Amino acid sequence: MAPLIPSQAELDRRLIVDINPETVSNIPSTDFPGHWPGESHEWSLDKFINSFKVDFHRNEQFESSFSLVGLDASIANAFRRILMAEVPTLAIEFVFVNNNTSVIQDEVLAQRLGLIPLKGSVEGINWMRWFKRPTEDDPESGSSPSDYNTIVLRLEIECTKNPNAAPGEQDPRKLYKNAHVYAKDIVYDPVGRQMDYFTGDNAIQPVNPEILIAKLRPGQKISMEMHCIKGIGADHAKFSPVCTASYRLLPDINIQRPIIGDDAKKFAKCFPRGVIALEPVTAEEAAKKGSGYEGHDGEMKAVVRDAFNDTVSRECLRHEEFQGKVKLGRVRDHFIFNIESSGQFDSDFLFLESVKVLKLKCARWKRGLTDLMR
Structure with a gap:
């Protein structure tokens, strides 16, 4: 029997996922050849180049929206997952408390500090190497802190009375000095070759300097040293470079x-x-x-x-x-992405980094397949 030749109307229908009052239909994937009679879904580089396109809708520093058209859902979802979990960033990992007489416990304060988004020179962050954590079986197996794998931050602050406060003043921020501890009070302490990368505006610093860390009263003091390392969101959410990374399919409204x-x-x-x-x-x-x-x-x-x-x-x-009178649907190969950066990188740069990570994954898989075939 000769293969059926689908009409253009049928091909267009297959691209739409039908949205019904309580269900979704026409959802079969085309991730293997021969799914539809008379239509081949074998992957072709030329076909992909001709059908794939990128349309930007908004491109701001920390938020971008764009469409990837002509892509399979598995690839689009791979980009989303890589953005959230596999693009490396800097975050506070180790906190050494010298003195903490505030009302916040040491471990709670360390947790708050670790969640503060940090920014700095992108070139410097790429230059840094990974810090290897020691294992439980071998506590001596980890990396030693060095200028190429550890960023040192310090927080030295003490609350005192303000001698110039007006009589009857009730606002603690005016009544005392350093009553509120903010992210801007964290000081970067560069060492070694870090001076070549993290200087001036490119120095390691909190993305938002007004993040409230703690509240102090006269006589209370915080003195600590913090070590930042590179990590990925798969290890801890504090390393994730995005606030949100999501996509949706393009809506289709057909007034019949x-x-x-x-x-x-x-x-x-x-x-x-x-x-x-x-x-x-x-x-x-x-x-x-x-x-x-x-x-x-x-x-x-x-x-x-x-x-x-x-x-x-x-x-x-x-x-x-x-x-x-109306039929609702979604275009199955038109993905509208929205990326909101946490501030360490620009939003469009993050997507390019996710493409690089996926390329490295493919190269690693290809090498493994080659070794397997030998």
């Missing part, structure tokens, strides 16, 4: 039968602002037989203006007057 008049206004309210627009029915549409607009010249009709901003709430599917 005319929606006119008051129904059109109600239909537009079922979607976020700007997704559905109201336009007048033209004389040509009203004169065309079978269009559904006969006798409605000049009335307002509902049209899709911008499906990109739709949240696919399915609200329109809950109203009887819209039954059979």
